[in-house]
Amino acid sequence: HQQNLDFTRVWIPDPEEVWKGAEIIKDYKEGDPVLHLKLEDETTLEYQVGPNQNPLPFLRNPDILVGENDLTALSYLHEPAVLHNLRVRFLESNHIYTYCGIVLVAINPYEPLQIYGEEVINAYSGQNMGDMDPHIFAVAEEAYKQMARDERNQSIIVSGESGAGKTVSAKYAMRFFATVGGSSTDTSVEEKVLASSPIMEAIGNAKTTRNDNSSRFGKYIQIGFSRHYHIIGANMRTYLLEKSRVVFQAEEERNYHIFYQLCASASLPEFQDLGLTSAEDFTYTSLGENIFIEGVNDAEDFCKTREAFTLLGIKDSSQSSIFRIVASILHLGNIQICSERDGESCHILSFCKLLGVELQQMEHWLCHRKLVTASETYVKSMGAKQAVNARDALAKHIYARLFDWIVEHINKALHTSSKQHSFIGVLDIYGFETFEVNSFEQFCINYANEKLQQQFNSHVFKLEQEEYMKELIPWTLIDFHDNQPCIDLIEARLGILDLLDEECKVPKGTDQNWAQKLYKQHSNSAHFQKPRMSNISFIVIHFADKVEYQCDGFLEKNRDTVYEEQINILKASQVGTRILLSFHSDEEQICCEESPNPNMKGWNRCSSPSWWIS
Ligand SMILES: Nc1ncnc2c1ncn2[C@@H]1O[C@H](COP(=O)(O)OP(=O)(O)O)[C@@H](O)[C@H]1O
Ligand SMILES: *[C@@H]1O[C@H](CO)[C@@H](O)[C@H](O)[C@H]1NC(C)=O
Ligand SMILES: *[C@@H]1O[C@H](CO)[C@@H](O)[C@H](O)[C@H]1NC(C)=O
Numbered sequence: 163h164q165q166n167l168d169f170t171r172v173w174i175p176d177p178e179e180v181w182k183g184a185e186i187i188k189d190y191k192e193g194d195p196v197l198h199l200k201l202e203d204e205t206t207l208e209y210q211v212g213p214n215q216n217p218l219p220f221l222r223n224p225d226i227l228v229g230e231n232d233l234t235a236l237s238y239l240h241e242p243a244v245l246h247n248l249r250v251r252f253l254e255s256n257h258i259y260t261y262c263g264i265v266l267v268a269i270n271p272y273e274p275l276q277i278y279g280e281e282v283i284n285a286y287s288g289q290n291m292g293d294m295d296p297h298i299f300a301v302a303e304e305a306y307k308q309m310a311r312d313e314r315n316q317s318i319i320v321s322g323e324s325g326a327g328k329t330v331s332a333k334y335a336m337r338f339f340a341t342v343g344g345s346s347t348d349t350s351v352e353e354k355v356l357a358s359s360p361i362m363e364a365i366g367n368a369k370t371t372r373n374d375n376s377s378r379f380g381k382y383i384q385i386g387f388s389r390h391y392h393i394i395g396a397n398m399r400t401y402l403l404e405k406s407r408v409v410f411q412a413e414e415e416r417n418y419h420i421f422y423q424l425c426a427s428a429s430l431p432e433f434q435d436l437g438l439t440s441a442e443d444f445t446y447t448s449l450g451e452n453i454f455i456e457g458v459n460d461a462e463d464f465c466k467t468r469e470a471f472t473l474l475g476i477k478d479s480s481q482s483s484i485f486r487i488v489a490s491i492l493h494l495g496n497i498q499i500c501s502e503r504d505g506e507s508c509h510i511l512s513f514c515k516l517l518g519v520e521l522q523q524m525e526h527w528l529c530h531r532k533l534v535t536a537s538e539t540y541v542k543s544m545g546a547k548q549a550v551n552a553r554d555a556l557a558k559h560i561y562a563r564l565f566d567w568i569v570e571h572i573n574k575a576l577h578t579s580s581k582q583h584s585f586i587g588v589l590d591i592y593g594f595e596t597f598e599v600n601s602f603e604q605f606c607i608n609y610a611n612e613k614l615q616q617q618f619n620s621h622v623f624k625l626e627q628e629e630y631m632k633e634l635i636p637w638t639l640i641d642f643h644d645n646q647p648c649i650d651l652i653e654a655r656l657g658i659l660d661l662l663d664e665e666c667k668v669p670k671g672t673d674q675n676w677a678q679k680l681y682k683q684h685s686n687s688a689h690f691q692k693p694r695m696s697n698i699s700f701i702v703i704h705f706a707d708k709v710e711y712q713c714d715g716f717l718e719k720n721r722d723t724v725y726e727e728q729i730n731i732l733k734a735s736q737v738g739t740r741i742l743l744s745f746h747s748d749e750e751q752i753c754c755e756e757s758p759n760p761n762m763k764g765w766n767r768c769s770s771p772s773w774w775i776s
C-alpha cells in the first residue's frame with residue numbers, strides 16, 4: 163500500500179460487469195478517504211476507501227502481460243486479474259485453455275471447436291507441457307509421460323460447476339489415452355473404454371436447467387496399462403446417483419435420457435411388447451413439461467446407446483431385460499393407487515407382465531405395509547399418499563439397481579486378466595450447482611465439491627508452497643481461501659450431517675425439528691445462515707456460492723429406506739431377478755465395513771482397500 167499509486171490502473175467492483183477497469187488520476191496518500199478515479203468511458207469517480215469496509219482496489223497487470231498462457235506469469239494474481247486474462251484470451255484469440263501452474267483452466271465455448279482431431283492428439287503426444295499451447299491433451303500427455311517415465315500412477319481431477327465442461331473434458335482425456343495407448347494387436351480394448359461414455363450418459367445424465375447433458379452421478383475411471391504402456395483394461399466406480407429424478411423433475415428438466423430414448427424408439431418391432439408410447443404419456447417422463455432437448459434426437463441417441471452395449475459385449479438378451487425394466491418403471495409411475503382404477507389398470511398389468519410379477523401380489527403390496535413389532539407382524543393398509551410414496555420408492559430402487567448392474571457389467575467387459583502395471587485415473591463428478599429449490603441432492607453434490615476444492619487447495623497451494631520452502635526458493639505465502647470451516651460445518655461432530663443422522667434416529671424426527679436444531683447449533687457459524695423469511699430452510703456459504711437448502715424431504719432421503727415388501731416384489735419377478743437382485747446374492751457385493759474414521763461416518767470400505775463409498 164506504500165507504493166506510488168498515481169496513474170496506476172485498478173479494478174473496482176461493478177454490479178453489472180463484475181469488475182471494471184479504472185485509472186487513478188490524483189495522488190493518493192495513505193489515510194485519504196477517497197480515491198480519484200477515471201473510468202474507461204472517461205467519467206470520473208470519487209471512490210470511497212477506508213481501513214475497514216472499502217479496501218484499496220486491486221491493481222491491474224501491465225498490458226504486456228495480459229493474454230499470457232499461464233496465469234502464474236501475471237504480476238498480480240487475484241480474481242479480476244484471472245477473469246480479465248481468461249476473457250482476453252477467449253475473446254481475442256479464441257483460446258479456451260490457460261494454465262495456472264500445473265492446473266489447466268478451461269472455458270466452455272458452447273460450440274464445437276476443431277481442436278480435438280487425431281492430428282492434434284499426435285501433435286501433443288510426446289511433447290512437453292510448457293512447449294505447447296495449453297490443451298486438455300497436454301495435461302493428458304503429461305500424465306501419460308509421468309506414468310511411463312517416473313513409474314507412478316496418475317490421476318486427473320476435473321472440477322467446476324455444473325455445465326462447465328467437465329464430462330466433455332474427461333472424454334477428450336480418455337480419447338487421448340485411447341489413441342496414444344492403443345495396443346497394436348487388440349484395438350477393441352480402447353474402443354470399449356470409450357464406449358462406456360454413451361452408456362453412462364444415457365443412464366446417468368439428464369437435462370437440468372443448467373446443462374442439457376448434466377451428469378447426475380459421479381464417476382472415477384481407472385485406465386489400466388501394461389508394462390509397455392498400452393491400455394489393457396479399465397475400471398469404473400460411480401458415486402451417488404440422483405435417484406429422486408426417476409420420479410420427479412422440476413420444470414424444464416428431464417428424467418434420465420434412456421427413458422426418452424426408449425420411448426422415441428417404441429415403434430420398433432422388437433419393442434412392441436413394452437407397451438410404450440410417447441414420453442409425454444408417462445408421469446415419470448413428463449413432469450418437467452418438455453420432453454424435448456433442442457438439437458438432440460433421442461431415437462438416434464438410442465441407436466448409439468445400443469451399439470455401445472453391443473460393443474461392450476452386453477448380450478441381446480441382457481439388453482432386452484434392461485429395456486424391459488426401464489419400460490416397467492414408466493408403467494409403474496402411471497399406476498393410480500387405491501382409487502378408481504378404470505382405464506389405468508393397463509399400466510399395472512404392463513408392469514407385472516414386463517417384470518413377471520403376479521398381479522394380485524403387486525396390487526396387495528402397493529396398498530399395504532407390513533409392520534413388525536417385538537411380538538407380532540401385521541399388515542396394514544396405507545393411505546393414498548403413503549402408497550404413492552411407496553410406489554415411487556420402488557421405482558427409484560429398481561432404477562438404482564439397474565444402474566449398478568449396468569456399471570458392474572461394463573466393468574466386467576473392461577476387466578483384464580493380465581497384470582496391470584500402472585494406471586491413469588480420471589475423476590469426473592457432478593459439479594457445484596444451485597437451483598431455485600435446492601434439496602438433499604444439491605447438498606450432497608455441493609458437499610462433494612467442497613471436498614474436491616479442498617483437495618485442489620491442498621495440492622496447488624499447500625504442497626506447492628512446501629516445495630518452494632524446501633528448495634529455499636524465495637516465495638511469499640499465498641493466503642488462499644481455506645474451506646475447512648465450511649467442511650467442518652457439514653461433517654464435524656454436531657455438524658449438519660451429524661444432526662441429520664441424529665434426527666433420523668429419533669422416533670418422531672421431522673425435517674422441521676431438524677431445521678430448528680440447525681438454527682440453534684449453528685447460528686453463530688460463519689458459513690451458516692437462517693433465512694429471514696423461512697423457518698424450514700438454511701443457507702450454507704460454500705466456496706463457490708451461497709446456497710439456500712429446503713429441509714423438506716432431507717430425513718426421508720437420508721434414510722433411503724428400502725422396504726422389505728419392495729424386495730419381495732423383485733424376488734417374485736421372473737424377468738429382472740438376475741439384474742435386480744444380483745447385488746443381494748452375488749459374492750461380488752462390495753460394501754462391507756463401516757469406516758472407523760469419525761469424519762467418514764456412514765461411509766463404507768469396499769473390497770479394494772483404498773476406496774470408501776457412501
Ligand atoms: N470443450 C468443449 N467444446 C465444445 N463444447 C463444449 C466443450 N465443453 C463443454 N461443451 C458444451 O457444454 C455442455 C456441458 O458440458 P458438460 O461436460 O456436460 O458439463 P459438466 O460435466 O461440467 O456439467 C456440453 O454438452 C457441450 O455442449
Ligand atoms: C449429450 O451426450 C450425448 C452422448 O454423448 C450426445 O449424443 C448428445 O448430443 C449430448 N447432448 C448435448 C445437448 O450435448
Ligand atoms: C500402480 O498401480 C498398480 C495397480 O494398478 C500397482 O500394482 C502398482 O504398484 C502401482 N504403482 C505405484 C508406483 O504405486
Ligand SMILES: *[C@@H]1O[C@H](CO)[C@@H](O)[C@H](O)[C@H]1NC(C)=O
Pocket residue numbers: 674678697
Ligand atoms: C414456522 O412458520 C410457520 C408459518 O410461518 C409456523 O406455523 C410454524 O409454527 C413455524 N415453526 C416453528 C418451529 O417455528
Ligand SMILES: [Mg+2]
Pocket residue numbers: 328329330375376377591592593
Ligand atoms: Mg458432467
